[in-house]
Each structure stands twice: as structure tokens, then as C-alpha cells.
Amino acid sequence: MPVQSQVPGNVNDQFSSLKDGEELNSWNLYSPLWAPVSIVKENGKRFCL
Numbered sequence: 789m790p791v792q793s794q795v796p797g798n799v800n801d802q803f804s805s806l807k808d809g810e811e812l813n814s815w816n817l818y819s820p821l822w823a824p825v826s827i828v829k830e831n832g833k834r835f836c837l
Contacts, residue, residue, distance in 0.1 A: 791816050803827060803834040812836065 795814075803811045811827045811834060819825040827834050 803836060804832075806834075 792814075801811075801814075812825065815836075817825050826837055828837050
């Protein structure tokens with residue numbers, strides 16, 4: 789996926805409404821081994837950590 793420097797409009801991702809495994813597709817992330825980025829499910833909702 790190409791890196792985007794701007795997003796048209798406000799960012800308001802509702803991770804629980806996105807398909808499993810596709811929650812972070814529009815995010816430009818740096819995720820080193822010692823600080824991984826992931827989606828966590830808690831009480832039926834999904835959050836980005």
C-alpha cells in the first residue's frame with residue numbers, strides 16, 4: 789500500500805465495524821519487535837494497541 793501524507797476529512801476509525809484483519813490497512817505504522825502494534829478484542833469491541 790502506498791504511504792499517504794494526508795487523509796481527506798477527519799479520522800474516526802471504528803475498529804469494531806471493520807472486517808477482522810483489515811482494521812489497520814489505512815494506517816502507516818512502524819511496529820518494531822519491542823513495541824508491536826496490534827488489535828485487541830475486549831468485551832466485544834476491538835481496540836488498537
